[in-house]
Amino acid sequence: MALPVQEQVKYWGISSAVFLVALWFLGDVILPFAMGAAIAYFLDPVADRLETMGFSRAAATTVITLVALLLFVIMILAVVPTLVSQATNLIQIAPDLARDLQAFLNQRFPQLFVPDSAAHQALLAIGEQVQTRGGALLQTALTSAASLLNVVMLVVIVPVVAFYLLLDWDNMIAKINGLLPLDHAPIIRELAGQVDQTLASFVRGMGTVCLILGTYYAIALMLVGLQFGLVVGFVAGLITFIPYVGALVGGALAIGLGLFQFWGDWVSLGLVAGIFGLGQVIEGNVLTPKLVGHSVGLHPVWLIFALSVFGTLFGFVGMLIAVPVAAAIGVLVRYGADQYKLSRLYTGIAGKAAKDSDD
Template sequence: MNTKIIKTGQGILLLFLIIYIASLIDWVFRPLVVVFETLYIPIILSGFLYYLLRPLVNILNKKLERTISILLVYLILVAVLIGLLIIIFPILQRQFYSLTDNMPLIISDVQRRFVSIQQGETLQRYQLSGSLNIEGLILQLGDFVNQLGKSLAINMANFIGMLANTVLSLVIVPFTLFYMLKDGEKLSKYILSIFNESQREDVILIFRDIDKTLSSYIQGQGIVCLCVGALCYVAFLVVGLNYALLLAVIAGITNIIPYFGPWIGTIPAVIVGLFQSPVIALIIVITVIIIQQIESNLIAPQVIGKRLEIHPITIMFLILIVGRLVGLIGMILAVPIFAICKVIVTRGIQIWKLKSKEKF
């Protein structure tokens, strides 16, 4: 056992040494980086869609052939996307352009409101108007927005180039997803063939736990994001918030980041609400807190459960660290990757303990 551990450790150290040396040689490492940057988005999207669509494919596969089931699911998905583009996309487009076009007017209006409040009787009574330079703060905010607009205009060419690369990468997703849905079990069998007969049963258990963890997390997060987006949309409509659909979509999408995502998605809604009225902004904050309590205590436990078994503090620190190192993609992938590593380590320790007991 000690010899195996030493050999495994030597192999891991050798692998890291090879990676480190390759990173120092630009003509070796740079092509690998380009390949990774090109493929990681299609692979992530394919994996996400694989776990979302696999249950439907499995249901249809009971009556139809696997290939026909996948193609039928593709047709359903395309029909849903076309419907969303026809019904929702024009509204989102109008609201987005309206928000960007009206931003200078909104800032000017808010500036006048805050200046009137600053010069009002209440603030003068507490002698705050001299020290509270709200007009200056609003002017700084306006300058920031103008500089942001200039920066976006300058970098528009780079943005279009990046968007083109992303679109080209997304073309790969349907093909990758098709073969994942069709031949996913064959890939598992191929990986199992690498291991000895005595190890395969343990590897199967690890694969099964990883599959269950990813399935429950991805499917659950998808449902949670839809529910939060729908609840926010209804709440924003009731409150009378402008650009309700656009802001609700942002809130739903950012909810994919645990704990921090809901508050990141709330910031645009609060800003727009503040432009309309401080009361509306306060109502939005209270409403979002209520929605997050519903999501945390009712929706998430039902659709995700407690399969991850990761402490909330661990998740928070994990997202902060990985987000700092990798960015937004890291914040989204931190929890599932950590869950996979946790399954491998936990199951590996259990297997090692059982085999140690069998020897004695």
């Protein structure tokens, strides 16, 4: 005999509450494992493809790990030092940029600097914050996000976790499938398949889009001669998965830096703006339709809301799980809406009469 609905809601509610509490208290500890699971999920189709080519699961996982390790070493040797150097220099010259901006605005828009005006006070406050906290921001970021312990955990634990999860991914899915409650197993499998399809389209597709666009922006801006082109490309590519935000933030940052570096050289400024314009055309007409698809099921507003809520509550770990949780909730809401339209609450007497007349 199946459990009553009230009992099922109670058990699932308690399970969800325990999960959220554990996430709240163990966020920093869970981070390497969440990242490893995300990497394993991202690479599982590659392992499946290698298996169809005749590789064993262990051999496929080993090949993927060696290729990933090679790419990681190349990035460490070729990209990361330049990225860190540019980011450090950008934060160090932030006070100079603030002073130059203030001088430019004073020359072009003197009405903004009328003593005791609201605009003047706001600009002074911004300049003081940039000058006094620019270096402190870098130091805080390095202390909190790149301490020796965190670096060791991320560099050592994440690849190990990803390797073993990727090796046993199909077995884990089979085990979980065997533990599903028998009364609800078919519906759970159907909903899980929809969630997986949504995640596959978004996470794997948008991950590839972010990588392609970030590489394109970085290389193109560096070829134009923008001093911090690698940082701008990295930032723009990293947040491309948030609709429109990547292009807006990256474009504003690139054009803002270009104004200081290329003032009067309108050709270079036009090239910087054209790079982001072309990137948006390529993303909207080629990359996203081919790699992500149009029917992902994650509305931009819902995605931004989920990232904001989970990021605020649970930090970086919350942002990692925001997308799969948002996808799962979206699938459940659509399923609930479909069930509601089939219920007597929706159809009522008029719907019953229409159905009887059709019969």
